[in-house]
Amino acid sequence: MSIRTLALISFIVIVSSFTLSYFTSKKPKQSYSDDELRKVALSRNMSSIPKNYKDLLKLVDTDENRLTKNKIALGKELYFDPLLSKNKDISCSTCHLISKDTKSKTVYSELLTAKTNKKSDCIICHMSDQSGTDRQENAIGHQGLENPLHLNTLTTLNSSLAKYLTWDGSVESVENQSGASIKDKYKMAMNEAEVEQRLNNSNKYHKLFKQNFGEVKFEYVQKAIGAYLRTLTTRSAYDRFLEGDNNAMSASAKRGLSNFIDFGCKGCHTGITVGGQSIQKFPVRDYNSIMDVTNSFKDNGREIGSFGFNDGVYHTYPFENKGGFMGQDGRRLFRVPMLRNVTKTSPYFHNGSVMKIRDAVILMARHQLGMSLTSQQIDDIVEFLKSLEGDIVEYDIKDGEKNEK
């Protein structure tokens, strides 16, 4: 091959690499009308949380744990009872913060003016968030022990609608998880025999269990709490939009939703819970090249949006690897988090290293989708995420209705 041919080939290659972009499609991203957007969302497996109890039952009632009014009431009692923890000082609701009376609109002022307060200062201010989490970076349990893997508390809201639970997705039902939390030595640190004994000793619970299950058994504790968790769902502007109310979401939130679908976020954050339905690798892209765009919170202060040479070691995550958690089987496989109520469950990611929702959106786009979003796109997606924030639904719980499935 002569020099001349080589020069010609390299000329063609160089010129085409510069001009290629002129031949690609310039069609703008598809924009939907409200009704089209709804249709697209519904066809992509996104759906709303039922308004009434009958429709909820179709989703959450199972053969293994038939929901009855009494069982749910018992589960609620247990959820708020510190009896289930070794030192009798924490209940499920200590970390999965919600108030027992979800109708009350004065939770905060009542706690502030209470004469005796057993609750911690954090809880006093954050109880009224009704987020189902404690908003700590690292979960705290029995005797103030912190989670050894630096994992933070996941919300209980809507959790029964997720296919997988916990950060690595190793648990598949709320019943199993409630049992595991009671027994976990970093959480409530109890054993089955002691739970059964304590409940048997309590007149109230002895009676309630007898009425519901015939006897006190750890399995039934799990079922009762599970039954309550299955009714703990939230409805938001997003649900009203999916049901046909075009005014429920702002224009920005709708743009966010359409970007959420088009960019591919919904590929993983899907289903009724907008996540929680699959296990995926994070981060998909490592970007571990000479140019370091993964950044680190630990090194010399580089952060999202900045850029530098990768003179450091390999970064496991695009944020500080506090706790060293590596996901399922140590392969960085995580359950896709549910995005419902995400705006009230900061800090973000499994070890809580990211404080602000915008930063989390930027990281997810960059590392899972390989995209650099514009400021406007981020704003819109954040606005959409805000529209997923909702209040706990007050179902009119009745017996006699059954899930026919």
Add this chain to the structure above:
Amino acid sequence: MKNSTLYMKLSIFLMFSSGIFQMSYFDVSWGYFRMIQAIHILSSIFVAVFILIPYVNKHTYKYMVIRKVNSISGVVLGIVLFLLILSGAYLFLLGNRGGDEIGIAAFNIHLYGSFILLAALLWHIKEKAPNIVAALFVILFIQSPSYSEEIKLHNIQIKEGFKRYHNQDWTNSAKCKSCHEDIFNQWADSNHRHMAGTNPYYMVMENLAAEDMGQEFRLWCMGCHNPSAVTTDKIRTAHAMDGNNMPGIIFESGSKDLINELKVHGNNRLEEGVSCVACHRILKTESKGNSSYTLDLTSREKYVFEDNTNGIRHWLGEKFINSNPKVHKNSYMKDIYKESSYCASCHDEFLPDSKKAVVSTFKEWEKSPFNNPNDKSKHKTCIDCHMTKLQNGKLTPLKGTSTDGGTIKDDVKVHYFSGSNHFLSGMKSKEHEDQTIQLLKTAAELDVDIRENKIFVGVKNIGAGHHLPTGVSDFRELWLDVTLYDENSNVVYSSGKLKEDGNLDSDARVFMKVFGDKDLKPVGLFFWRYEKMISDTRIPAGERRVEVFDIKNLKDVKLSKIIVKLNFRIYPQWVTDIVKNAYPQLTNPPVVELERIEKDFR
């Protein structure tokens, strides 16, 4: 003649309507406003010169000179019209520039005169229509403009026209420290720094307001307390976290958290609260309502590399500024910063819907003898007391520099922002506590007298250019502590002592205002529910208030001594008790003795 009368009426109506659409009441958008204004001015000149003046001349001549008709309404109409044309001409030729009184008068004559003109015209046409005139007045004047005004929780304007700023448009205040170290350190422990996420009382109040009035009501508080968060679209004030713990915000001095954040994260993270640029990039303030100021962060003149936070570029950036700092100085220091009205946009507070004044510190100052622009020696603005160094109990302007290595100034404006809150800043720095208490002690003067079986205690506000106390004086305690002794030094009478639980005894004479709701029930912490004032015992600037204590039952007791103290406590105990539920590490604010007077009768 008939036709010309019709044209007359039409053209007056046109001028009137195009005129009133310029009123702020209608709040017409700028695009329309400028057109309406131009149409109004140009058409008015045309109408006045070619139609109105000739017609009125002819008309007056015809009826008053020839037919000798005696019409009062006609005379009134003529006078009003004359005034309107005169004021209109003045406004057009010289304008209402704010500086000359005639301009302001012309504006008001032109505005209100136009209503009177319309009324007089109707009267003149019908000669019998005083009731129509009255009705018109009722509709136009009695109706309160606040009906149509949109309720705005905050009034911050972004001059560049953006919807919101980016985090990086704000500048971490610690960045200013490298050249303005003294000023930074003064500000770092001051109450202007600790007004949002680091202030326990504020955080409790913001959360309480959100619960009581809805989440978006937070913006009403945040407009002044947290401008950086409002302008970056944050919906609530956040506090910093260090892992699972809240950093020791109450006792940590020097704003080390900010310095550290700048070191670790550069300028990426938002500094919540009132930062250096929040005040030093305000272009304009108005007294329209809460936080009515205009910010301009992005179009400031920046030197090359000014934004870099570390490395060689940062170093170069500082050198560039220092080699010729004039532009730097001009872009962060405006003349309005020295005026009291600058402080008014936050230190006059209004409820968002009823526009009721909650705090009126600036208005109090305006009416006080401290506001005396004609006599410069008596004129004292906000910064003459609150940004001037105190030494030995006296305002002593500090000679020194505000920039490291800068020119020596005779009166460096210190950034302690001493006011009354010695407590929160004092827990971080003794110097702040000292400055504030010195200032507090210059405020009042006591006198005492006993006659006719009564104790007379006079308290005179001698040092404050506003009420004593001002600000959130519904949460301030300034009271008289009186102790009366008999011959054997036994206490025979006392008032204003603390109860065992730390609260002030109900017999205390407290100088404060008490807000009530519409049924005159005290609103307590929920001060945004204020509708009616229950009591107001504050002492206006320069005035003396006399409190009388009845001691009839001590007629036969031989008295020996009386001690009267003027005590101050920044927050009542019951307020601190509530805040302590959410912030258990908080301590109780101490009682500060501002004045003390003793009188011996032996």
